[in-house]
Amino acid sequence: MVAVISVLVLFAGTHYPKLSIGTPGDGPDKILHFLAFATVTVLLRISGITGGAASTLVLVGGLAILDEVTQEIPGLGRSFDPLDLVADFGGIIVALAWIAALGPDRSGPDWFRTGQDRRIASLVLLLASPVNWLHLAIATSLGAMLGGVFLGVAGRNPIVGPVTMVVVGAAAGGIAGLVACLESGRRHATDRMDREQRCLNCLEPNGCPRCETCGGGYRGPSDRHIPSRRIAMVATLWTIGSAMLLFGGYLLLMTRSSDRSWMGTAVRRYDALGLNFEMMVDATLLGLVGAFVVHRSRRRMSRIAARYGIECLRCGHDLQGLPEQPEPRCPECGEAFVADSGVPDVAARRESEEHGER
Numbered sequence: 001m002v003a004v005i006s007v008l009v010l011f012a013g014t015h016y017p018k019l020s021i022g023t024p025g026d027g028p029d030k031i032l033h034f035l036a037f038a039t040v041t042v043l044l045r046i047s048g049i050t051g052g053a054a055s056t057l058v059l060v061g062g063l064a065i066l067d068e069v070t071q072e073i074p075g076l077g078r079s080f081d082p083l084d085l086v087a088d089f090g091g092i093i094v095a096l097a098w099i100a101a102l103g104p105d106r107s108g109p110d111w112f113r114t115g116q117d118r119r120i121a122s123l124v125l126l127l128a129s130p131v132n133w134l135h136l137a138i139a140t141s142l143g144a145m146l147g148g149v150f151l152g153v154a155g156r157n158p159i160v161g162p163v164t165m166v167v168v169g170a171a172a173g174g175i176a177g178l179v180a181c182l183e184s185g186r187r188h189a190t191d192r193m194d195r196e197q198r199c200l201n202c203l204e205p206n207g208c209p210r211c212e213t214c215g216g217g218y219r220g221p222s223d224r225h226i227p228s229r230r231i232a233m234v235a236t237l238w239t240i241g242s243a244m245l246l247f248g249g250y251l252l253l254m255t256r257s258s259d260r261s262w263m264g265t266a267v268r269r270y271d272a273l274g275l276n277f278e279m280m281v282d283a284t285l286l287g288l289v290g291a292f293v294v295h296r297s298r299r300r301m302s303r304i305a306a307r308y309g310i311e312c313l314r315c316g317h318d319l320q321g322l323p324e325q326p327e328p329r330c331p332e333c334g335e336a337f338v339a340d341s342g343v344p345d346v347a348a349r350r351e352s353e354e355h356g357e358r
């Protein structure tokens with residue numbers, strides 16, 4: 001409820017000035033379009049009022065078209081620009097891709113999905129408080145201010161104008177501030193959830209009468225851990241690799257464009273769209289690659305989680321049929337693991353987890 005109100009306030013904030021205040025003709029307006037619509041999409045999607053990903057796309061997409069068409073109204077001094085629409089949709093699609101990549105993944109064993117449910121529940125608990133929204137907003141603005149000043153001062157260069165640099169720096173700094181604040185806040189929320197034994201579904205403290213009908217319940221942290229350093233490294237390499245591939249592709253196009261005339265024309269046409277638009281296209285491509293990499297890493301995690309206790313996650317040694325030990329370790333490499341003690345209410349938990357879907 002609070003989230004919905006905050007969304008509406010933020011939505012009004014991001015939407016109205018853009019309609020009335022004309023952005024300078026050659027400013028970073030494509031990047032701003034991209035950011036504004038990415039933000040609106042994220043807020044609307046997590047608030048749940050727009051339903052699933054497809055309906056959010058249709059709704060925010062419709063808003064983007066409406067926004068652009070209403071600029072034709074005489075007196076506003078603005079005109080319909082199809083490139084703005086492209087930027088809007090770039091932002092919407094990247095935002096939806098990230099939400100899909102970070103959303104609940106229903107694969108993997110019970111304890112693994114419980115971990116994800118706990119993560120989501122603590123986020124919901126965090127965002128249920130208006131004060132926390134304020135904290136997040138402050139962290140975002142602070143990051144944006146620092147990033148904007150930093151790139152505006154240190155990032156002076158002959159190709160990209162200073163205003164665009166400030167906007168890019170502010171965007172990067174703002175996202176960094178937001179993520180840092182969200183992560184530390186989520187940890188506090190997790191502590192609070194564990195202290196008060198809150199239901200992962202309805203977030204009521206344990207034993208609350210309302211919770212008896214919600215089918216959820218509190219579940220504590222798992223003592224099982226997946227070694228994730230290698231997955232993170234693979235993901236980082238993938239991201240760097242694809243950024244370099246994109247850059248290399250541009251270079252190749254530039255050098256080859258003199259050979260074939262159609263290529264040269266295409267490059268010149270693309271260049272004519274403006275650096276600002278090109279940066280927006282790069283942001284869209286890299287945003288999609290990033291979301292894909294995150295999605296793949298999470299899939300990997302759940303596949304690895306499914307092998308937990310069956311084989312050693314460090315050396316791959318078969319752990320089945322080992323004699324019972326008080327502190328089981330892999331006989332090959334000595335990696336500790338938690339033996340499957342046979343959870344009695346697996347069926348009940350699976351049922352409650354289906355209710356817990358958000």
Ligand SMILES: [Zn+2]
Nearest residue numbers: 199202211214
């Ligand atoms: Zn409950």
Ligand SMILES: [Zn+2]
Nearest residue numbers: 312315330333
């Ligand atoms: Zn081992």
